[in-house]
Amino acid sequence: MFTKEEYLTRMNQTKQKMMEYGVEVLLISNPSNMYYLTGYNAWSFYVHQILVVMIDEEQPIWIGREMDAHSAKVTTWLDENHIIPYPDEFVQSTIRHPMDFVANILTEIGQGNRKxxxxxxxxxxxxxxxxxxxxGLPNAEFRNFSTLVNWVRLIKSDTEIECMKKAAKILENAMHAAFYTADVGMRENDVAAAIYQAQISGTKEFGGDYTSIVPMIPTSENTASPHLTWTDRRYKHGDYLTIEIAGCYRRYHTPMARTMAIGKAPDKVKDLAKVVVEGIETTMDTIKPGMTAEEVESVWSKTIAKRGYFKESRLGYSIGLSFPPDWGEHTVSFRKGDRTIMQPNMTFHLMPGIWLDNYGVEITESIRITENGCETFANVPRELYIKEPSQISHMTSPKEQTGS
Amino acid sequence: MFTKEEYLTRMNQTKQKMMEYGVEVLLISNPSNMYYLTGYNAWSFYVHQILVVMIDEEQPIWIGREMDAHSAKVTTWLDENHIIPYPDEFVQSTIRHPMDFVANILTEIGQGNRKxxxxxxxxxxxxxxxxxxxxGLPNAEFRNFSTLVNWVRLIKSDTEIECMKKAAKILENAMHAAFYTADVGMRENDVAAAIYQAQISGTKEFGGDYTSIVPMIPTSENTASPHLTWTDRRYKHGDYLTIEIAGCYRRYHTPMARTMAIGKAPDKVKDLAKVVVEGIETTMDTIKPGMTAEEVESVWSKTIAKRGYFKESRLGYSIGLSFPPDWGEHTVSFRKGDRTIMQPNMTFHLMPGIWLDNYGVEITESIRITENGCETFANVPRELYIKEPSQISHMTSPKEQTGS
Known part of the structure; x- marks a missing residue:
């Protein structure tokens, strides 16, 4: 999907930073960075694998498990002689470790005494x-560059933005599937199943990819715990839930959260939702290129402070491509102390969730910084959604409905 | 679901091993081990969190991000004063690291100078x-015990076996959903969507949980790469695919792979499937308590050697509960050198996949070691499945069928 030219640009930007920081060889284990530079895409990161970027070589070297070398041939732009498999005896062994193999390779190719x-x-x-x-490399000089490539990923190319727009279409379907399915008598897992179905089947024009975080849909008092997933508890009239999900297209994500209530919402949830919506909308009206991340956060925190609220956790973070277990890019955070300057085609999950002792509200957006402001990727009403419980009994599961 | 008694038994077995190895404090970051000992279950492992097991304390201490402390209260048996949150400023910071916080806590509670x-x-x-x-703990003595708790998890309790049996019911539904959906004109992602739908909606009696590995369903020549996931390519007559998936119930997994062909299968795939089926069935007929893991593997390798085949990678691995990115337990592997002795209620993914240069076949089973042999968890015909293409056009996606 990405041209070789785009990969080479990414490589050059990476090497540029390596040069600035005085790094000669960069060892990449983050699957998102590996994908960004080469296109490597397989569920093989549960065993150790490394991409070796050398400052004076056009192509990086992929080192991974033997049975995954074929995936590297199929999914990357690398020449076959830049794909080096290690034998299966290195997998989860108490004697051998894949990094011993990597160290030996680096020594063999003359990279063992570098920075x-x-x-x-x-x-x-x-x-x-x-x-x-x-x-394994006693003559090398090591330094930490955990997020060097992550920072290269910060400003998206037009092709990347297109991927995120497709992800947003999928997200809209998935959020509506959640709204449609959550109902009196349905189970949390039925809602999760409907979300997955929409996320993966995608649209008629393009299919969906798995998201790096599973649907998080805690109910009622559990909305105080944003990262709970689901159980098979059945919804009853008056339950409310937060739905934090993403759409994903070719590893590019657009996350979103909404809060909904079944039948009626408690006043405390309605009140908090108003504060969150006012906060995110004021913030979005203000964001523009040239602001710093902490300035963005302060617009939000001042807005909600007027209503007597305070959010300890960050207001959001950079997004783009990713692999499990996180869809954040681990670079910019909207919080005090982050002075990153907003620029066009930076993309963020603006994440105004507030979690109190026994309830919480999340109404969030994935946004792109434009030339003079920002825009959302997806279009889902930005409000607490209160659903009239269906007249029809939903006691049958979606599984039975599809007849499979 | 698990009784406090079961958790205490697990804790005691862990402490027993700690005593044998001379470890006074064990720091656990593996989410599967954390869940095993406490029940902690939230998608929060993308930030650092630690469970502190002390040899002379009944309860371990959970240390994690502030917004996740509530999940610890909801999902674990720990007292509130054993749940210690760290502030959000430690998350993905270039200045502070959660392990600084953990080190300070350990020092404060007098654990900073232990083994x-x-x-x-x-x-x-x-x-x-x-x-x-x-x-952060210059007076402590550190040693590696990566899999200490993993080894405690090896033999399953009756409650755990019940979870795996439920997972197997879900797996059967998911595999049949894949067989049903894969057809001429359908896309790989439509099959993935149907698998997810079945995995998560579960049965009428109980819901499904997310699996630690996503569906891996490479098509035709891509079956040589077992860990490819899916694309939105459409199947054509004569395509074949490997389907490696699991059912999951409350984090307990039963994986399985099958190979199917649409319309017709190439002879090479049919031949390889026969070898694989003969191999796995001969192996399953032979396994019994008292054998070593390497003996199990040698039954397989001798059986396929008679047909001229050789599999370099291990024949399988221990399974049970797990969190992404892997459903293996990282203890026993069926391969040369592993002398673990088979005992009742050990559970394995018996994984006879063979991947050649441009095709592969996987026909696998999750098994339990019984008093005098082994039994499978799920019941799906153990053969290459050749499907007659449907007469009905499948050009509409499942999404449209559910009307959401």
Whole structure:
């Protein structure tokens, strides 16, 4: 989907930063960064794999499990001789570790005594990886560059924005599927199933991809816990729920949260929803290129402070492509101290969730910074959705309805 | 679902092993181990969190992000004063790291100078976690115990087996949904959507949980790459696919793979399928308590060797509860050198996939070791499934069929 030209641009931007920071070799274990630079796309990150970016080589080298080398051939732009498989005996072994293999390869190709950057806090780069790679390359000089490529990913290309727009179409379908399915007598897992069905079947024109976080749809008092997933509890009249999901197209995400109530919403939830909506809309009206991330956050915090509310957690974060377990890019956060300057084609999940002792409200948007402001990716009414319970009994599960 | 008694038994077995190995404090970051010991269940492992098991304390201490502390209160058996939240400013910060916070807590409660076990190669315990925890506790003595709790999990309780049996019911539905949906004109993602729908909606009696690996359903020449997920390519007559999925009930998994062809299968696929089926059935007929894992593997490898085949990768691995990105337990593997002795209520994914240069076949089973042999969890015909293409056009997507 991405042209080789786009990959080479990404590589060059990465090498530019490596040069600035004095890194000669960058070892990448973050699957999102691996995908960004090469297109590698398989569910193989549960075993160790590394992409080696060398400052003086056009192509990086992929090192991974033997049975996954074929995926590298199929999904990346790399030449076959830049795909190096390690034998299966390195997998989850108490004797051998894949980083021993990586260290040997780096030594063999003359990279063992260079300045090496590690993604020290990236997913899947374990303490053991760190120990074994440093022991295996005693003549190298190591430094932490956990998010070097993440920062390259910050401003999206037009092709990336197109992917996110497609993700947003899928998201709209998935959110409506949740609204449609959540009803008296239905179970939380039925709503999750409807969300998945919409997320993956996508549209007639294009299919959906799996999201890096599963649907999080806590009910009523559990809305105080934003990261609960679901159970098979049945909804009753007066239940309310937060729905935090994303659409995903070719690993590009647009997340969104909405809050809905079945039949009626408690006044405290209605009140909090008004505060959240006022807060996000005031913030979105204000965001424009040139502002800093912390200035964006302060618009929000001042707006809700007028209503007597305070949110301790960050207001949002950069988004784009990602692999589980997170759809955030781990770069910009809307919070105090983050002085990143807003620029066109930065993309964020603006995440005004407020969680109190026994309830919470989330009404959020994925946004793109434009030339003079911002725009949302998806179009779903920005309000607390109060649903009239259906007259029809929903006691049969969607599974039975499709007859499969 | 699990009684406090069962949790205490698990804790005691863990402490027993800690005593054997001379570990006084075990820091757990593996979400599966955290769930096993406490019931903690939320999608929050994308930020750092730690469970502290002390050899001389009944309850462990959960340390995690502030907004997730409520999930710990809701899902675990721990007293509130054993749930310690860290402020949001520690999340993805370049200045503060959650392990600094953990180190301070350990020091405060007098655990800073003890023999501390780390899950050095566990998911989500990064190189940076290792660096910061060891720097923060200069008087502690650290050793690697990546899989100490994983080994405690090896033999399942009756309640755990019940969970896996429910997971298997869900798996059967999901596999049949895949068989039903894969057809000429349908897209790979439509099959994935149908699988998800079945996995999550579960049965009338109980709902399904998300699986730790997404559906992997590569088509035709891509079956050589077992960990590819899906695209929106449309199936044509003569395509074949491997379907590796699981059912999941309350985090307990039963995986399975099947291979199917649409309309007709190439002879090479038919031949390989026969070899795989003969191999797995011979192996299953032979497994019994007392055999070692490598003996199990050798039955398989001798059987397929007679047909001229060789599988480099392991034949399977221990399974049970898990969180993404893997449903394996990272303990026993069916391969040379693994001398673990089979015992009743050990559970495995017996994984005879063979991947050749441009095609592959997988026909696998989740099994339980019984008193005198083994039994499968799910019941799906163990053969290459050749489907007659439907007479009905499947050009409409399942999404449209449900009307959402």
């Amino acid at each position: 090496i950057g590690l993604e020290m806090d990236a997913f899947y780069f374990t303490g053991m990886c760190y120990e074994r790679i440093t022991q | 501390i076990g780390l899950e050095m190669d566990a998911f989500y315990f990064t190189g940076m976690c290792y660096e910061r925890i060891t720097q």
